[in-house]
Every structure is written in structure tokens, then in C-alpha cells.
Amino acid sequence: MSIENKNNWLLLSHAFNMDGRAASLTITDKIPYLLDAGIKPVVFSAITGIKDQRFPHQQFLAWGPSAFRFDFRHWIANKFGRGFIYKLLTRTVSILLAPLIAIEKLLLGYSSQWSWALPAFVRGYILIRRGKVDVIYSIGSAWSAHLAGVWLKRATGLPLVSEVHDPLVIRKDPNDQGFELPKNRDARFRHYLESQLCKYSDYVWWFTDGALQYAKVRNPNLNTPGNAKGFSVIPGANPPGSIEGHSSHQYGQYLNLCHFGSLANDRSLSIILRAADSLFAKYPEAREHLRIHAYGAPLDRLSLEAIDQYEFSDILRAHGRLERDPTTGKSGREQVAERMQAADVLILLHGNDEWCAEYIPSKFYDYLWAGRPIWGITHRNPQLDQMLLDRGSYLSSDGDNAGINMALERIWLDWQQKQLIEPIWKPIGVDQAVRSILSHIAYQKVAS
Structure with a gap:
């Protein structure tokens, strides 16, 4: 189905305008390009982010108790920080x-965010019946947005595009x-x-070739007449924070290896x-100069155990999540950008689960803007490996301890x-992502 001349888009995104969150940045970074293309968005999101003033942006509390608790914590943190008031109110609500x-x-x-689909559907249905929406656009990562999108598609018949x-x-x-149905109810x-998206979406896309490939295997109706067109x-990513171009690097006393993002x-x-x-x-002598920095998340259990085992409390330094600095006014993303460019080498941990074949860490695209060498430790993802090699990187395979040792020695x-x-x-x-999407869905801007 062509989306030609359909400019009023309803964006369903549980995470929107949440500083530093990958699920938020993936859609919020697209907004300027969607606006330039003539799209007029209305955004539905949770209350966890900052309300956008450029277009209608409605924020809803989820109707389920676990999602309410999750959203409430973020809302209180945005309003009052994470001090005494935050601890008092969040603990009270949790009890x-x-x-x-x-x-x-x-x-x-x-999973907790499922119930956000309920208010998103009700408010979306009302908006559509008032003639305010031409296209429904559901955006992960919380699957409640896709659930609301499928419900609205089936109830109204409007075009549905799903990310x-x-x-x-x-x-x-x-x-x-x-193919096998999981025992876990959320996974099931x-x-x-997924089958509903492949059946009812007009267009649906994934972020890796591997994810698309396996979705096609499970859903042979994908890309057939009357079903979703998948691609x-x-x-990609916009330059994080203040990064605007490639800058020269200054070597210092320490070899600083920096990891940004979640750990497990x-x-x-x-x-x-x-x-x-x-x-x-x-x-x-390397012990006096090598330093490993972790930004964005608490250390995982295995890292903590390794620190104790090797007595490396001075080697690995955990900085946690960088929030907005009230003194400088810099956002967490701007501070992250500065630390990325100051790093000697950026560590990209892919993981070791089978889903790595279908997944590329979003942080990889931020790393590319930093202009610093990347040490990628990857698992069964030729697409990611090739992108790293094409740009000049240190590359290792997860589980290959000898290869990882050799890579660190080479870096040293x-x-x-x-x-x-x-x-x-x-x-x-x-x-480039927005151009690709609009080309696939045959969207054309209305002539002014």
C-alpha cells in the first residue's frame, strides 16, 4: 500500500524523549527528517520522557500496576532527581x-509495559475517529506499542507501519x-x-539482515500479497552530544579503554x-597504565567477581549513568560524547547469546561518530563484523580467549x-534510515 499524500502520522512509542535511552534516540533522532519530509506527527508515549513542544505529544500512564510503578519512578526522577523525595515516594508506591x-x-x-497498550489504543481510536490520523507508526522496543498498533489497524483499517x-x-x-512456542508467557x-505484525502491518522493518531473515523463516506470508512488506x-545515529566531526587524539599517561551502555x-x-x-x-609495566572505564550501567556480577579475583579495583572504574549536570547544563548524552572522544579505544561488547546473530548494539552507531578506534568482541554476526572491518577496528570473537588476549596485547x-x-x-x-524507510513505503510529500 502506498502512503502517498498521507501526512498525519500517529507515533506509538513507549519511550520518547528519554535522555540517553537507545529506544528513545532511535525514534527521536528521526523526527527532524520526518518533519522535513512533510510528516505531521502526533506522539503517544509514557510519562517517562520530556514532553515535546514541536507537535502534539500526549503522555499516558500505563493501566497495569507493574508498568505504573516503572513509569512513576522515571517521572519522579525527572521531576525531583533521585534524592530523598524519590526514595520516599517510589518505595511507598512499590509497597x-x-x-x-x-x-x-x-x-x-x-513484561511490565504491556498495559501501556490499553490507553494508547483508546486514545488512538478516538483520535482516528476524529479524522486526525492517516498512518499508524508503532515503534519498539517495548512491545506494547506494537500491540496497540495492531489493535488500531484491525479496528480502523488505517495503514500500519512497524519498526x-x-x-x-x-x-x-x-x-x-x-518455531517452537516458548513456555514463558511473555515470550510466547x-x-x-510477531506473526500479527507480519500479517496486519502494511510495512514492517528490522534493524539487521539476520533479524529479517529469521522473521521470514517463521512467517512465510511476509512479503506476499495481502500481508506485510518486510525489509x-x-x-544509524545522529552525532551524540557535541560531536560534530573527527578530531585529533592526545595520548596520555593511561591507556583508557571505555565501555558505554548496559552490562550483563x-x-x-x-x-x-x-x-x-x-x-x-x-x-x-602495563598494570600501571591500563585503565578500563564503564559508563551507563552498574557492573554485572561476573565483572564484580573478576575484580575481586584479580584484585583489579584500580583497573576497572565504574562511573554509572551520566545524568544531566545542573552545574554545566550538559545532558547525559553530551557528557557521554565528550568521554567517547577522549577514550583511547572504545569497547563494543556484543554478547554471547544466539540473538546476537539478529542484533547490533545501538551504541555502535554512536561510537562511529566519536572517531576513536573500536575493539569489537562480536558473536555470529557477519553484518556487524563487516561494518567494523570496513572502518578499521580491532575485532575479536566472543569465546575466543586466545584471540581476545592477542587483541588486547596488540592494543597495548x-x-x-x-x-x-x-x-x-x-x-x-x-x-539514511529515514530515506530508506520512506522509499520502501512509497511515501511522497504533499506538494505545497
Whole structure:
């Protein structure tokens, strides 16, 4: 179906205008290009972000208790910070809602944000009946946006375009195609929701070739007449914060390896610490100069255990999430940008789960703007590997301990000689993603 001359778009995005959140940046960075294309958006989101003033932006509390608790915490943090008032109010609300949350989990077992689909559908339906909407645009990562989009499509018949950030179906191993229904109720519903998107969306896209490939295997109706047209889009990123171009690098006293983003036991800095222990055994002087910095999230359990095992409390420094600085006025994203450009090497941990074949960390696109060498430790994703190699990077495979040790040794020797890899300046912007999307859906701007 052509979206020609359909300019009034309803954007369903649970996360919107949330500083530094990947799920938010993936859509908010697109907004200027969508506006330039003549699209007139109305945004529905949770209350967790900052209300946009450029166009109608309605924020809703989810109707379920667990989602209410989640959204309330972020809203209070935005209003009052994370001090005494935050702790008092959030703990009180958590205690009051605990029985209802237990009942919700027992009866449904879905992820907390599912119930945001309810107010999004009701308010969206009213808006559509008033003739204010031409196109429905559902945006991950919270799948409640897609659920609301499917409901609105079926209730009104308006065109639905869907942007799937993370795979809805998580496979277990390379031989698993994702056909088997999971036992977990949330996973089972996501499996069902993927089939609904492939049936009822007019257009649906994923962020990697692997995700599109496996979705096609599970949904052979995809790209057939009367069903969704599916394709892949590299999302890219706008320059984070104040980054505007490639800058020269100053070598200092320390070799600073920096990781930005979430950590978990399957995406852990422990593999870097293990390699550092081997490096120090071969080059004892390296211990006085190597420093590893973690920004954006608490350390995972395996990293904490490795710090204790190797006595590396001085080697790995956890800075946590960078929030807006009231003194300088810099946002968390601007501070992250500064630290990225100051790094000697940026660490990109891909993980070791099977879903890595369908996933590229969003932080990768921010890294490309920093102009610093990337050390990618990847897992079964030729698309990501090729993008790293095309730009000049240190590349290792997760699970290959010898290869990871060799990569860190090479980085150490290159740093000593002040000859770290000079990356090829090839960032991937959001403009190309919007052009690709609008081309696929045959959208044309109304002549003024």
C-alpha cells in the first residue's frame, strides 16, 4: 500500500524523549527528517520522557500496576532527581502496589509495559475517529506499542507501519529457527505478536539482515500479497552530544579503554579483565597504565567477581549513568560524547547469546561518530563484523580467549608506540534510515 499524500502520522512509542535511552534516540533522532519530509506527527508515549513542544505529544500512564510503578519512578526522577523525595515516594508506591503486581504476574506473566497498550489504543481510536490520523507508526522496543498498533489497524483499517528494534522471538541456538512456542508467557506472546505484525502491518522493518531473515523463516506470508512488506534498515545515529566531526587524539599517561551502555553476565567486562591479567603477566609495566572505564550501567556480577579475583579495583572504574549536570547544563548524552572522544579505544561488547546473530548494539552507531578506534568482541554476526572491518577496528570473537588476549596485547603495543588504529571516518547517520524507510513505503510529500 502506498502512503502517498498521507501526512498525519500517529507515533506509538513507549519511550520518547528519554535522555540517553537507545529506544528513545532511535525514534527521536528521526523526527527532524520526518518533519522535513512533510510528516505531521502526533506522539503517544509514557510519562517517562520530556514532553515535546514541536507537535502534539500526549503522555499516558500505563493501566497495569507493574508498568505504573516503572513509569512513576522515571517521572519522579525527572521531576525531583533521585534524592530523598524519590526514595520516599517510589518505595511507598512499590509497597502499595506489591499485591496488585503479584496478581498481575500470576494471571498474565507479561513484561511490565504491556498495559501501556490499553490507553494508547483508546486514545488512538478516538483520535482516528476524529479524522486526525492517516498512518499508524508503532515503534519498539517495548512491545506494547506494537500491540496497540495492531489493535488500531484491525479496528480502523488505517495503514500500519512497524519498526521492530529488538527481535521479538529469541532463538536458543543456531539450529533453532524459532518455531517452537516458548513456555514463558511473555515470550510466547511476543511470538504471537510477531506473526500479527507480519500479517496486519502494511510495512514492517528490522534493524539487521539476520533479524529479517529469521522473521521470514517463521512467517512465510511476509512479503506476499495481502500481508506485510518486510525489509531491514540500518538505524544509524545522529552525532551524540557535541560531536560534530573527527578530531585529533592526545595520548596520555593511561591507556583508557571505555565501555558505554548496559552490562550483563552475557555481555560482561570480565572477559576484558581476564585478558588484562594475561597481559600483565607478559608486560608487568602495563598494570600501571591500563585503565578500563564503564559508563551507563552498574557492573554485572561476573565483572564484580573478576575484580575481586584479580584484585583489579584500580583497573576497572565504574562511573554509572551520566545524568544531566545542573552545574554545566550538559545532558547525559553530551557528557557521554565528550568521554567517547577522549577514550583511547572504545569497547563494543556484543554478547554471547544466539540473538546476537539478529542484533547490533545501538551504541555502535554512536561510537562511529566519536572517531576513536573500536575493539569489537562480536558473536555470529557477519553484518556487524563487516561494518567494523570496513572502518578499521580491532575485532575479536566472543569465546575466543586466545584471540581476545592477542587483541588486547596488540592494543597495548600500538598505544605504546602511539600508533593505535586510525579508524576510517564512516559514521552512519539517521538521515539514511529515514530515506530508506520512506522509499520502501512509497511515501511522497504533499506538494505545497
